[in-house]
Amino acid sequence: MSSRPGPSLSGGTPLRGLEEQDVLDRILPLFRPSAQVIVPPGDDAAVLATDGRTIVTTDTVVLGRDWLDAWSSGADIGHKVVAQNLADVAAMGGRPTGILVTLVADPLTSVEWVVDLAQGLAEASEGAGVTVLGGDLSSAPDGVVMVSVTALGTMADVEGAPVLRSGARPGDRLAVCGSLGLAAAGLHLLMHDAADRHPEAVAVQRRPRPPLEAGPAAAAAGATAMLDVSDGLARDGGRIARASGVVLELDRPALDPDVAVISEAVGVETAWDCVLAGGEEHSLLATFPGDVPPGWRLIGAVRALFEGEAPGVLLEGRRPQHSGWDHFGNGEGRRP
Amino acid sequence: MSSRPGPSLSGGTPLRGLEEQDVLDRILPLFRPSAQVIVPPGDDAAVLATDGRTIVTTDTVVLGRDWLDAWSSGADIGHKVVAQNLADVAAMGGRPTGILVTLVADPLTSVEWVVDLAQGLAEASEGAGVTVLGGDLSSAPDGVVMVSVTALGTMADVEGAPVLRSGARPGDRLAVCGSLGLAAAGLHLLMHDAADRHPEAVAVQRRPRPPLEAGPAAAAAGATAMLDVSDGLARDGGRIARASGVVLELDRPALDPDVAVISEAVGVETAWDCVLAGGEEHSLLATFPGDVPPGWRLIGAVRALFEGEAPGVLLEGRRPQHSGWDHFGNGEGRRP
Numbered sequence: 001m002s003s004r005p006g007p008s009l010s011g012g013t014p015l016r017g018l019e020e021q022d023v024l025d026r027i028l029p030l031f032r033p034s035a036q037v038i039v040p041p042g043d044d045a046a047v048l049a050t051d052g053r054t055i056v057t058t059d060t061v062v063l064g065r066d067w068l069d070a071w072s073s074g075a076d077i078g079h080k081v082v083a084q085n086l087a088d089v090a091a092m093g094g095r096p097t098g099i100l101v102t103l104v105a106d107p108l109t110s111v112e113w114v115v116d117l118a119q120g121l122a123e124a125s126e127g128a129g130v131t132v133l134g135g136d137l138s139s140a141p142d143g144v145v146m147v148s149v150t151a152l153g154t155m156a157d158v159e160g161a162p163v164l165r166s167g168a169r170p171g172d173r174l175a176v177c178g179s180l181g182l183a184a185a186g187l188h189l190l191m192h193d194a195a196d197r198h199p200e201a202v203a204v205q206r207r208p209r210p211p212l213e214a215g216p217a218a219a220a221a222g223a224t225a226m227l228d229v230s231d232g233l234a235r236d237g238g239r240i241a242r243a244s245g246v247v248l249e250l251d252r253p254a255l256d257p258d259v260a261v262i263s264e265a266v267g268v269e270t271a272w273d274c275v276l277a278g279g280e281e282h283s284l285l286a287t288f289p290g291d292v293p294p295g296w297r298l299i300g301a302v303r304a305l306f307e308g309e310a311p312g313v314l315l316e317g318r319r320p321q322h323s324g325w326d327h328f329g330n331g332e333g334r335r336p
Numbered sequence: 337m338s339s340r341p342g343p344s345l346s347g348g349t350p351l352r353g354l355e356e357q358d359v360l361d362r363i364l365p366l367f368r369p370s371a372q373v374i375v376p377p378g379d380d381a382a383v384l385a386t387d388g389r390t391i392v393t394t395d396t397v398v399l400g401r402d403w404l405d406a407w408s409s410g411a412d413i414g415h416k417v418v419a420q421n422l423a424d425v426a427a428m429g430g431r432p433t434g435i436l437v438t439l440v441a442d443p444l445t446s447v448e449w450v451v452d453l454a455q456g457l458a459e460a461s462e463g464a465g466v467t468v469l470g471g472d473l474s475s476a477p478d479g480v481v482m483v484s485v486t487a488l489g490t491m492a493d494v495e496g497a498p499v500l501r502s503g504a505r506p507g508d509r510l511a512v513c514g515s516l517g518l519a520a521a522g523l524h525l526l527m528h529d530a531a532d533r534h535p536e537a538v539a540v541q542r543r544p545r546p547p548l549e550a551g552p553a554a555a556a557a558g559a560t561a562m563l564d565v566s567d568g569l570a571r572d573g574g575r576i577a578r579a580s581g582v583v584l585e586l587d588r589p590a591l592d593p594d595v596a597v598i599s600e601a602v603g604v605e606t607a608w609d610c611v612l613a614g615g616e617e618h619s620l621l622a623t624f625p626g627d628v629p630p631g632w633r634l635i636g637a638v639r640a641l642f643e644g645e646a647p648g649v650l651l652e653g654r655r656p657q658h659s660g661w662d663h664f665g666n667g668e669g670r671r672p
Contacts (some may be wrong), residue, residue, distance in 0.1 A: 038389055039364040039498050042561050045393035047491065047498045050386040053374055057381035058436045060474045074369040101395045102438075102484050138396050141480055148438050150394060150471070150486040155383065160451060162375050162383045227380050243379075 004072030009063070010144065011042050011227070012110030020137055023111060027118040030334040031125075031132035033315065041204040046133040048098055048152065053162070055153035063145040071190045071204050074113045078120020079207040080280075081149045086128050087210035087228035087282040089153035093219025094165040096128055096212065099314055102148040109145055117147065128212055159220040163286070168225035168244035174300035177214040180233060180255070181271065183288040184278025185262040188270060198265035210282040214295055221293040226286035232277040234320040236285060237313040244287075250300040250315045276320040337349040338410070340542070345399070356473055359447060363454040364533040367461075367468035372433055382469040384488065386430030389498070391489035394628055405527045408542050409650040410449045414456020415543040417485045418614075422464050423546035423564035423618040425489035428671060430557025431455065432464055432548065438469040438484040445481055453483065464548055491603065495556040503560035508623040510636035515552040516569060516591070517607065520614025521598040524606060534601035544656030546618040550631055554622050557629040562622035568613040568635035570656040573649040580623075586636040586651045612656040 015023060018319055033040045039047035061067060061081050072080070082099060089096040101121055103114065126131055133152070140146070155162060186205025189195050197203045210228060218226055225240045237248045255275055263271035287302050305311060351359060369376040375383035397403060397417050408416070414493060425432045437457055439450065461468055469488070476482070491498060522541025525531050531538045546564060554562055561576045573584045599607035605619055623638050641647060648655055 037430070039500065043502075044424040044499050045391045045431075045487075045489070047428065048390045048392060049388065050390040051624075052385065052387075054386040054390060054488075055381045056383045056384060056434070056436055056469050056486075056488065057471060058438055058472050060438050060440055060472050060484070062440060062474055062476055064477060065475055083440060088380040092383065094383075095380075100392055100393070100486055102394055102396050104396055104398060104440075104482055104484075113586070134390050136394050136484070137402055138398055138482075140398055140482070141400060141477075144477055144480050146440055146474075146476070146482070148396075148440075148484050150392075150436050151381075152390075153381070153393065162379075164375065164379050166379075187391075260614050 004071060004073045004076060006075050006116045007110055007112035008110055009069045012112040014108045014132065015111055015114065016107035017103060018111060023114060023137060026062050026111065028114050030118045030122040033188040034129070034131040037131055037133070040143025041132065041134040048133060048201055051156045053155040055089050055092050055094040055155065055199040056084060056150065058148065058150040059085050059088065060146055060148040070331065074116030075120030078117045078303040079124040080123055082124035083208040083210050083282055084230060085149045085151035086130065086212055089151050090210060090212045091226050091228040091284055092153070092235065093158055093160060093215050093223070093226065094153035094155045095152045095158065095216055096130045096151055098131045098152045099125055099131040100133050100150045102140045103128070104140045105145045106142055108137050109254045158216045160222065163219050163223045163226040165225050165227055166243035167242050168240050168246050168287040168302045169289065170246060170265065170302055170304040172224055172289050173292060173298055174248050174287055174302060175292040176283055176285050176295040177211045177296045178281065178283025178298050180229065180258040180281060180283060181262055181274035181278045183208060183280040184274035185266050185271065188266050188274065198262060201262060201265065205280065208280060208282040211284060211295065214284050217293045218284065218296070219327060221288065223286040223288055226284060229281045229283050229285050231279045233285065234276050234313050241311040241313055245305065245311055246302050247305060247311060248300055248302055248313045250313060251298070254297070276315070340407060340409040340412060340647065342411050342452045343446055343448035345405045345445055345449045348448040349476040351447055351450065352443035353443060353581045354447060359450060359473060362447065362451050365470070366454045366458040370465070370467040373467055373469070375470060376514050378472040385468060386490065387492045388646045389491040391425050391428050391430040391491065392486065393421060394484065394486040395421050395424065396482055396484040410452030411456030411459070412542040413483060414453045415460040417483050418457055418460035419481060419618055420486045420544050420566060421487035422466065422548055425487050426546060426548045426551025427562050427564040427620055428489070428494060429494055429559070430489035430491045430552050431494065431552055432466045432487055434467045434469040434488045435461055436469050436486045439471070440474045440489065441477045441481045442478055443475050450500050476663045479550055484533045494552045496558065498553050499559045499562040501561050501563055503577035504576050504582050504623040504636055504638045505560055505625065506582060506640040508560055508638040509628060509634055510584050510623055510638060511628040511632040512621050512635050513547045513621040514617065514619025516565065516594040516617060517598055517610035517614045517618060519608065519616040520610035521602050524602050524610065534598060537598060537601065541616065544616060547620060550620050553629045554620065554632070557624065558626065559622040559624055562620060565619050565621050567615045569621065570612050570649050576621070576623065577647040577649055581641065581647055582638050583641060583645065583647060584636055584638055584649045586649060587634070589650055590633070590635040
């Protein structure tokens with residue numbers, strides 16, 4: 001159950017024996033241009049039909065830090081890196097329109113793995129109505145494989161302004177769209193060779209499912225602040241709190257169902273860790289002055305700072321113990 | 337002369353001891369938003385005012401493959417990776433508008449080097465009137481440092497269509513804007529610890545100077561095909577030839593001055609190698625049906641294929657011996 005399908009990173013035909021063009025010839029046919037593409041990939045640059053406001057964001061995954069080959073296939077990584085970028089576009093209230101992909105890989109990386117990756121990139125982007133606009137392919141030192149995606153999006157047919165992190169106001173409701181803690185629980189199970197205890201959690205860990213449509217809907221419904229949960233509810237909530245100069249008070253009973261979903265598989269204490277600090281979920285977290293749109297559920301409220309109080313996230317009056325993932329600092333990172 | 341200024345990669349304060357936010361706090365103030373920026377970096381994504389046609393491209397540099405710490409400072413790398421991306425935008429006939437930057441670095445990389453890199457990114461992009469729209473910061477395995485840039489551009493105020501590689505027609509003139517062979521000669525001199533033999537070549541190797549304004553001017557003048565010389569005149573010319581189904585005949589006397597500029601420093605044979613196969617120059621190469629615009633110089637002509645002939649580049653009736661750089665293949669790569 002914990003083994004993943006697809007070609008392995010290091011078996012098969014090494015990239016080393018191929019010309020760059022040979023590799024591109026196997027990959028580029030997987031990507032289908034959309035109606036907005038004026039010049040498709042293959043030239044110096046692609047050209048995309050755009051209007052008024054273009055959203056741009058970028059995010060990278062690195063072998064050994066963001067994934068292990070034993071747990072995630074190339075296609076899984078393609079799905080994951082697309083999902084996390086498109087979630088950032090949705091979290092602004094926009095709709096994704098295109099991505100660019102950079103693969104930097106050890107020349108011993110198998111081309112079959114690269115094609116599997118490209119398949120995942122193509123599936124995930126097509127599933128979201130998004131085009132692959134270009135990319136870059138580079139060799140890397142021994143053992144290094146990383147995939148970097150830049151995503152573009154539009155606010156063209158979205159009512160309302162881009163939704164920042166800084167707009168939460170005292171009295172707003174705090175709501176989430178999508179699951180909490182599943183991706184972290186899935187990682188925990190993979191680490192303990194117990195993936196069959198909760199296949200859905202493992203599936204979300206491998207291929208996150210951000211509710212992309214909920215982003216523009218939240219913008220239209222007047223969301224005052226929004227982001228996607230990439231580094232954990234406490235840490236990402238803290239970002240809204242600091243940017244807005246407020247406190248987010250989490251409602252413990254509202255989180256009980258999230259904990260219940262995974263507590264049998266990982267135990268209650270770990271389940272709370274996953275729900276509060278689990279990253280890579282890419283659900284959307286937002287604040288609303290009024291009713292929340294369909295598909296969103298209330299998990300707390302925004303209040304003003306007391307005098308001398310620092311902005312942050314509170315659960316039953318306390319800062320949650322786990323703070324999520326930090327790339328360089330000595331946080332309690334949960335990723336491999 | 338061959339030693340470079342700026343903090344070293346591995347001395348100073350390691351990233352390891354810092355939180356991601358601490359690093360961002362040192363970098364982000366270096367980047368100044370332009371008038372087109374609706375939402376600056378710092379949120380989930382940036383938002384850029386755009387119109388009709390947006391150009392997008394991406395390119396990456398990797399320590400040990402694209403640069404050596406002994407030869408290029410962080411600021412040099414910032415200049416270089418911006419230049420090579422903006423050259424791709426110019427080569428479509430467009431004007432650059434913004435970049436996104438990803439740094440994936442060994443946690444032992446010094447933060448002083450990272451700030452120096454950011455300074456170079458900021459200088460190069462400001463010099464081109466371009467904004468840093470966002471980025472990502474990730475840790476990497478030991479010894480790995482790579483910088484990936486995605487550039488955006490616009491065709492908004494440019495006359496004419498995007499200039500592809502595929503439009504060269506028999507009878508067109510082949511022209512270049514900018515130098516040829518300097519960057520490769522500079523690399524050769526660095527490799528032979530003889531940088532003081534041609535400081536300008538070394539300077540171009542460290543900080544390429546693509547003629548960005550010449551791209552839109554070429555588009556307006558009716559260029560039929562264009563790209564920037566990133567992998568060498570023969571190899572990049574071959575890309576136009578194959579995409580257009582033609583032969584590009586180089587005019588040897590027209591290249592003599594390029595050879596002359598560097599032959600004293602590197603010798604005549606190496607000078608020809610540099611001019612024909614030297615990459616990283618980022619000058620623009622284009623074909624024109626009529627007169628070439630100011631600043632461009634004729635270096636050859638486009639002719640139809642003979643029966644059974646393959647598209648390609650010819651010099652005095654022969655294919656140039658050196659074919660430039662290939663990332664995974666066993667070409668005569670000249671980079672470190």
